[in-house]
Amino acid sequence: MAEHKARKRFGQNFLQDTRIINDIVDAVRPEPDDVVIEIGPGLAAITEPLARNLKQLHVVEIDRDIIARLKRLPFAGKLVIHEGDVLQLDFRSIPGMKKIVGNLPYNISTPLLFELVEVADEVVDMHFMLQKEVVERMVAEPKTNDYGRLSVVLQYYFEMEKILDVPPESFDPAPKVDSAVIRMIPNSGRIGVADDFAQLSRLLQHAFQQRRKTLRNNLKQWVSDEDFAAVGIEPTLRAEHVAPEQYVQLSNHLLRQGVAID
Ligand SMILES: C[S@@+](CC[C@H](N)C(=O)[O-])C[C@H]1O[C@@H](n2cnc3c(N)ncnc32)[C@H](O)[C@@H]1O
Numbered sequence: 645m646a647e648h649k650a651r652k653r654f655g656q657n658f659l660q661d662t663r664i665i666n667d668i669v670d671a672v673r674p675e676p677d678d679v680v681i682e683i684g685p686g687l688a689a690i691t692e693p694l695a696r697n698l699k700q701l702h703v704v705e706i707d708r709d710i711i712a713r714l715k716r717l718p719f720a721g722k723l724v725i726h727e728g729d730v731l732q733l734d735f736r737s738i739p740g741m742k743k744i745v746g747n748l749p750y751n752i753s754t755p756l757l758f759e760l761v762e763v764a765d766e767v768v769d770m771h772f773m774l775q776k777e778v779v780e781r782m783v784a785e786p787k788t789n790d791y792g793r794l795s796v797v798l799q800y801y802f803e804m805e806k807i808l809d810v811p812p813e814s815f816d817p818a819p820k821v822d823s824a825v826i827r828m829i830p831n832s833g834r835i836g837v838a839d840d841f842a843q844l845s846r847l848l849q850h851a852f853q854q855r856r857k858t859l860r861n862n863l864k865q866w867v868s869d870e871d872f873a874a875v876g877i878e879p880t881l882r883a884e885h886v887a888p889e890q891y892v893q894l895s896n897h898l899l900r901q902g903v904a905i906d
Pocket residue numbers: 654655656657658659660683684685686687688689690704705706707710728729730731746747748749750752
């Protein structure tokens with residue numbers, strides 16, 4: 645097939661290290677009947693070995709030239725191609741419990757991860773290649789600099805484990821930063837526990853807005869000392885000192901009080 649010139653605006657860094665590709669496919673462990681969705685198949689580095697073990701593989705791709713290439717692959721008959729922006733995809737329109745995988749375009753990884761929380765009840769597991777720095781934020785413990793909105797939300801809903809470090813030279817073109825692969829498994833006991841995910845998300849945005857300020861200061865528009873007391877949070881703490889489950893309790897408590905955070 646003709647050369648494809650990597651497009652920066654679509655975050656195209658193509659995997660070329662067979663060992664890493666095999667490690668990702670081994671981690672996904674595709675069984676023939678699994679419903680697997682690959683985000684951003686690109687030049688099919690992961691797609692091809694994944695499809696080998698599957699009856700069908702869903703792929704989501706935005707780049708029209710790449711979509712045309714995908715349609716010409718020898719195993720194209722196994723692919724269900726969702727053309728367009730993955731941020732617009734309704735994951736629930738694909739029936740079944742899903743395994744989701746992707747070497748993600750780094751510019752959309754954070755909004756995508758937040759969207760995936762909302763379909764966690766239909767997910768078996770997810771494996772993503774991300775910027776290493778993002779993976780470190782996802783798994784960060786409270787009371788560390790990396791702990792923030794992403795860590796709170798994702799740690800609440802998923803068990804997460806970094807399974808692989810990936811250096812820049814594993815890609816073509818090589819990105820400027822290190823990467824890592826993370827495994828995310830929904831924590832079934834917690835799905836749907838936040839009564840309103842958008843409210844939780846906005847609460848966290850404000851709580852972490854000025855990290856050096858206390859929670860009382862950052863949230864004073866919406867949260868009274870009585871509200872903090874009702875869920876056992878000390879209002880003089882900074883956002884990074886509060887555990888994920890306490891934020892969910894606070895968000896639910898505010899909803900019950902009729903407080904909408906904007
Ligand atoms: C980092 S490359 C990975 C390609 C391939 N999976 C690999 O590992 O070599 C990201 C892929 O996602 C696609 N992509 C970028 N933005 C996208 C979006 N918003 N929706 C769907 N696909 C997107 C790119 O065109 C590219 O194919």
